[in-house]
Amino acid sequence: MGRYLTLDDVEVAGKRVLVRADLNVPISSGSVEDDFRIRASLPTISRLREAGATVVVCSHLGRPKDREPEFRMGPVAVRLAEIGGFPVRRLDSVVGEEVEVSVAAAGPGDVLLLENTRFEPGETRNDADLAKGLAALADLFVLDAFGSAHRAHASTVGVADYLRSVAGPLLVEEVEAFASLLVDPPHPFTVVLGGAKVSDKLGVIKSLLPKVDMMLIGGGMCFTLLRAEGYEIGSSLVEEDRLDEVKEVLASAFGDRVDLPDDIVVADRFAADAEQEVVARNAIPDDWMGLDIGPKTAEVFAAAIRGSRAVFWNGPMGVFEWEQFRSGTEAVARALIDHPGFTVVGGGDSVAALRMLGLEREVSHLSTGGGAGLEMLEGKTLPGLAALERWADGS
Ligand code: ADP
Numbered sequence: 001m002g003r004y005l006t007l008d009d010v011e012v013a014g015k016r017v018l019v020r021a022d023l024n025v026p027i028s029s030g031s032v033e034d035d036f037r038i039r040a041s042l043p044t045i046s047r048l049r050e051a052g053a054t055v056v057v058c059s060h061l062g063r064p065k066d067r068e069p070e071f072r073m074g075p076v077a078v079r080l081a082e083i084g085g086f087p088v089r090r091l092d093s094v095v096g097e098e099v100e101v102s103v104a105a106a107g108p109g110d111v112l113l114l115e116n117t118r119f120e121p122g123e124t125r126n127d128a129d130l131a132k133g134l135a136a137l138a139d140l141f142v143l144d145a146f147g148s149a150h151r152a153h154a155s156t157v158g159v160a161d162y163l164r165s166v167a168g169p170l171l172v173e174e175v176e177a178f179a180s181l182l183v184d185p186p187h188p189f190t191v192v193l194g195g196a197k198v199s200d201k202l203g204v205i206k207s208l209l210p211k212v213d214m215m216l217i218g219g220g221m222c223f224t225l226l227r228a229e230g231y232e233i234g235s236s237l238v239e240e241d242r243l244d245e246v247k248e249v250l251a252s253a254f255g256d257r258v259d260l261p262d263d264i265v266v267a268d269r270f271a272a273d274a275e276q277e278v279v280a281r282n283a284i285p286d287d288w289m290g291l292d293i294g295p296k297t298a299e300v301f302a303a304a305i306r307g308s309r310a311v312f313w314n315g316p317m318g319v320f321e322w323e324q325f326r327s328g329t330e331a332v333a334r335a336l337i338d339h340p341g342f343t344v345v346g347g348g349d350s351v352a353a354l355r356m357l358g359l360e361r362e363v364s365h366l367s368t369g370g371g372a373g374l375e376m377l378e379g380k381t382l383p384g385l386a387a388l389e390r391w392a393d394g395s
């Protein structure tokens with residue numbers, strides 16, 4: 001899992017502390033649409049403030065190509081100040097003299113928010129000059145952005161080459177939650193996967209199958225698996241180029257741990273108000289598409305989840321954004337909060353679905369990271385964590 005120092009190992013009073021948080025939230029018409037990640041980052045920022053640090057926060061936001069105004073951090077600063085109950089000083093750049101002057105002028109307990117790190121072309125290239133520029137702003141670096149820790153960018157990995165670095169409390173909590181699924185999870189251990197693309201999740205399917213008791217697969221991705229098993233899937237989502245790989249997985253020693261839907265909610269087109277029908281998986285009409293798991297499957301999946309002691313869920317069972325196709329996701333979500341064991345939910349849309357249903361508080365661990373959690377479960381070392389290791393070795 002790697003070793004790293006944490007905030008418990010360092011003194012922060014009177015220090016300038018750079019926090020790489022994951023404040024990558026959906027923005028719509030100039031305000032934050034879902035503040036889950038801001039709320040998750042807040043305890044770390046508050047703790048540093050209260051301990052007398054000058055807190056310099058940075059994050060990326062979306063995928064800007066240039067410095068488009070809709071990707072500026074303004075709405076994030078506003079929401080952070082609102083829920084934090086402290087002033088947040090928003091800066092217009094990520095690095096440079098103006099930023100340095102503002103940080104130097106700030107004092108203990110002040111919170112500053114840098115501009116979108118991806119406004120710097122060096123961010124995703126992990127450019128050394130940008131990393132040095134960030135390092136120059138502080139006495140200590142706190143990596144708290146679990147959701148970005150699988151990316152070797154200047155603000156997640158590069159900066160740790162030039163500045164003493166520790167893992168933030170949110171990062172630690174996330175890493176420990178995923179580690180407990182990887183290392184000796186309680187059984188039955190059930191994994192529930194859905195979402196749009198099987199290609200996103202094939203790695204995790206392969207690495208987790210030997211460790212789980214059951215893998216329940218719904219969502220758009222299940223149609224590539226059903227197709228691989230020889231079913232006609234109408235115009236449902238399918239990734240033809242993954243069929244051979246999927247067939248291999250299903251034919252492998254652990255292939256029978258995969259449970260696919262028996263019934264499907266099909267629609268005559270991809271629309272919220274489409275005509276819909278429930279059909280058996282061997283009776284999907286030509287030109288119709290599967291947009292949710294059927295009620296019988298929802299019940300089977302829910303019962304399996306209720307009987308498990310550990311569950312990992314990533315990816316909705318259907319197009320939950322549209323009410324007609326939400327039942328499967330809702331059934332899984334309700335079973336998750338009912339089952340007595342340990343539950344980890346990852347993935348932006350899965351967490352959004354739980355929040356939409358008002359169930360987010362009931363889950364043992366709601367992850368801020370989709371890709372990062374999947375990579376951990378694939379057994380990969382997150383570059384962000386690897387970068388912290390040398391500081392734990394005392395260098
Ligand atoms: P997460 O963000 O939780 O990892 P993904 O991003 O992989 O999940 O997938 C979520 C998306 O998958 C949702 O927008 C949902 O509408 C879509 N989806 C789920 N089931 C289907 C389906 N049967 N057909 C098309 N899209 C689907």
Ligand code: MG
Nearest residue numbers: 347348349370
């Ligand atoms: Mg998603």
